[in-house]
Each structure stands twice: as structure tokens, then as C-alpha cells.
Amino acid sequence: MSEYFTKNDIYDKNGTLLLSKGQKMTDAIIAKLKSLGSYKPEELINSDDKQRVVxxxxxxxxxxxxxxxxxxxxxxxxxxxxxxxxxxxxxxxxxxxxxxxxxxxxxxxxxxxxxxxxxxxxxxxxxxxxxxxxxxxxxxxxxxxxxxxxxxxxxxxxxxxxxxxxxxxxxxxxxxxxxxxxxxxxxxxxxxxxxxxxxxxxxxxxxxxxxxxxxxxxxxxxxxxxxxxxxxxxxxxxxxxxxxxxxxxxxxxxxxxxxxxxxxxxx
Incomplete structure (x- = not known):
């Protein structure tokens, strides 16, 4: 099963950095991002691609x-x-x-x-x-x-x-x-x-x-x-x-x- 990572830095609505580019995603992190309204699936990359695009x-x-x-x-x-x-x-x-x-x-x-x-x-x-x-x-x-x-x-x-x-x-x-x-x-x-x-x-x-x-x-x-x-x-x-x-x-x-x-x- 592939792991997923952030494609770019993720910020909250106040401009505070929540996750840096390349951060590994977990269920807990995804749940937290959803609660903050900052979860965007299109901003994730597959583990196979992370080294290539980071x-x-x-x-x-x-x-x-x-x-x-x-x-x-x-x-x-x-x-x-x-x-x-x-x-x-x-x-x-x-x-x-x-x-x-x-x-x-x-x-x-x-x-x-x-x-x-x-x-x-x-x-x-x-x-x-x-x-x-x-x-x-x-x-x-x-x-x-x-x-x-x-x-x-x-x-x-x-x-x-x-x-x-x-x-x-x-x-x-x-x-x-x-x-x-x-x-x-x-x-x-x-x-x-x-x-x-x-x-x-x-x-x-x-x-x-x-x-x-x-x-x-x-x-x-x-x-x-x-x-x-x-x-x-x-x-x-x-x-x-x-x-x-x-x-x-x-x-x-x-x-x-x-x-x-x-x-x-x-x-």
C-alpha cells in the first residue's frame, strides 16, 4: 500500500505553517487537517513520486x-x-x-x-x-x-x-x-x-x-x-x-x- 506525502507546504487560514512539503501523512494528521479545513487530497503525492518532485x-x-x-x-x-x-x-x-x-x-x-x-x-x-x-x-x-x-x-x-x-x-x-x-x-x-x-x-x-x-x-x-x-x-x-x-x-x-x-x- 502506497504512502502519501504533502506536495507543498500546507498553511492554515492565518498563514501558519502546519506541514512542510514532503511530510508523511497519517490518519491522525489527515483528521487534524480536516478539522482545520486545510485538507486537500490533490495536494498529496504518492511515495513513488516523492523523491522526483520534492x-x-x-x-x-x-x-x-x-x-x-x-x-x-x-x-x-x-x-x-x-x-x-x-x-x-x-x-x-x-x-x-x-x-x-x-x-x-x-x-x-x-x-x-x-x-x-x-x-x-x-x-x-x-x-x-x-x-x-x-x-x-x-x-x-x-x-x-x-x-x-x-x-x-x-x-x-x-x-x-x-x-x-x-x-x-x-x-x-x-x-x-x-x-x-x-x-x-x-x-x-x-x-x-x-x-x-x-x-x-x-x-x-x-x-x-x-x-x-x-x-x-x-x-x-x-x-x-x-x-x-x-x-x-x-x-x-x-x-x-x-x-x-x-x-x-x-x-x-x-x-x-x-x-x-x-x-x-x-x-
Whole structure:
């Protein structure tokens, strides 16, 4: 007998998230949704199809924005990220994934996009399956610490003050400490802690330099920067991919230039 899962996020009439996309349905959940007037059978998918469709809307939007014309480039990253998301639903850190989807409107999509870009680069670098899962999970959770940064700071439509910047720069260590009880692999947690470090030592929180920064974080810092530049935010308009690459090229002392070349090759 087939199991059924939610095709999309399900909200109540007040806009509160009731179930995330991909959630397994049970009789009790269906009964609860019916009592709330939020049950729509057409919003369910068969278990045979769930892996295929769970990330399709995000992938198409991502591919279009990144000018990715060959969908095959997204296939393996999509598969890995889909696996990470579904497996996370049974893990204690799922509460943070749900929170990412509800804290500010762009944070969850940013997490997905950074994971996708990072995985695309890792696939091209020949990462093994276990290595792909580690970098994918670390990239997906890289901004968990922002859940502890006040919303007015994250959503501020202008430059941050010095005090606000202090709060913002704490998110790497806050994310690390939030996930510490779950004993994630070091390959994941190093990403969360180091994705704002820079090769010249100008980053934070530890001002690490060069090889002091792990390879995964060197990949994710590029993915994070590229997605931030090419996405809209309350304080800025999105830029084209070519502009993002040029900005990172001009900051040649901060980013691994061979990895930027790799990203250009993929795109």
C-alpha cells in the first residue's frame, strides 16, 4: 500500500505553517487537517513520486536564475539534497529546518540554493557519496545561527550599524552551538562555523587564513556569496550571475580563484 506525502507546504487560514512539503501523512494528521479545513487530497503525492518532485519547483527557479541551461547538471545535487531533506525529517535538528522556512521569507530558499551550488561544485570535484552528504548538509544548515539574530536586523532595508553587525557576525558561532548536541560530522560543522572566513584573514568569526579554512567551507563561502549577490534582499536588488563572478574575481585575495573558475565552468 502506497504512502502519501504533502506536495507543498500546507498553511492554515492565518498563514501558519502546519506541514512542510514532503511530510508523511497519517490518519491522525489527515483528521487534524480536516478539522482545520486545510485538507486537500490533490495536494498529496504518492511515495513513488516523492523523491522526483520534492525539489522540482526550487530547482527550476534556481536553474533559471543561475542561467543553467542543462538540467542534467542539477540531477545529482538535487538527488543528494532531496535525500538530506527527507532524512532530516527524522532527525532532532529538523526543528531548525522548519524554523528556517518560517523565520524570514528568503532564508530557507537561500539555504537550498547555497546547498545546490555547493553540491554542483563538489560533484565536479569528484566528491564521494558520503562527502556529498556532508557538504550538502553543512551548506543546507549554514545559516541556522541567523534564527537567533533579531528579525529587524536580518530584514533591515539599509546598512547595519556597528552594534547590529556584531549581532549578525555571531550567527556562525550561534549556529555551531545550536547544532553541537546533535553530533554532526566535523565536515558539516566546520562549514557552519567557517563559511564567512576569507582566505586573506579578513573574515569572521576567527579570522582564519588560507588552508586554516577547510575545503568545504571554501566552497560554501563562494556559494553563499554568489547566491547573496544574485538574490533579492530587503536592502538590495538582485544582480546577474556575471556580476557576482566579477565581484568575487575582484576579491581575489578572499576567495579561492580555482573554485570560481570551476563554478564558471559549471554555469
Amino acid at each position: 525539489l522540482t519547483p526550487i530547482s527550476k527557479a534556481f536553474g533559471a536564475r543561475m542561467n543553467i541551461r542543462n538540467d542534467r547538471i542539477l540531477e545529482q545535487p538535487n538527488k543528494v539534497l532531496s535525500t538530506i531533506i527527507f532524512e532530516s525529517k527524522t532527525k532532532p535538528w529538523w526543528i531548525y529546518v522548519n524554523a528556517l522556512a518560517n523565520y524570514v521569507d528568503w532564508l530557507y530558499t537561500h539555504s537550498i540554493d547555497v546547498a545546490m551550488i555547493s553540491l554542483m561544485m563538489a560533484v565536479e570535484l569528484g566528491y564521494r557519496d558520503d562527502e556529498l552528504l556532508n557538504i550538502g548538509l553543512g551548506a543546507f544548515l549554514h545559516d541556522v545561527g541567523k534564527l537567533l539574530v533579531p528579525k529587524p536586523i536580518i530584514q533591515k532595508p539599509g546598512p547595519l550599524t556597528e552594534i547590529e553587525m556584531v549581532y549578525m557576525r555571531q550567527h556562525c558561532e550561534l549556529g555551531m552551538s545550536s547544532l553541537e548536541p546533535f553530533n554532526l560530522p566535523k565536515e558539516c560543522t566546520d562549514i557552519i562555523l567557517q563559511h564567512h572566513e576569507r582566505l586573506d584573514g579578513s573574515g569572521y568569526p576567527k579570522a582564519l587564513k588560507g588552508d586554516e579554512i577547510c575545503r568545504n567551507a571554501r566552497i560554501v563561502m563562494i556559494a553563499d556569496a554568489v547566491d547573496a549577490i544574485t538574490s533579492g534582499r530587503p536592502y538590495k536588488q538582485p544582480q546577474e550571475m556575471e556580476v557576482a563572478v566579477k565581484i568575487l574575481r575582484n576579491d581575489e585575495e578572499k576567495y579561492h580563484q580555482e573554485l570560481i573558475t570551476l563554478l564558471e565552468k559549471i554555469l
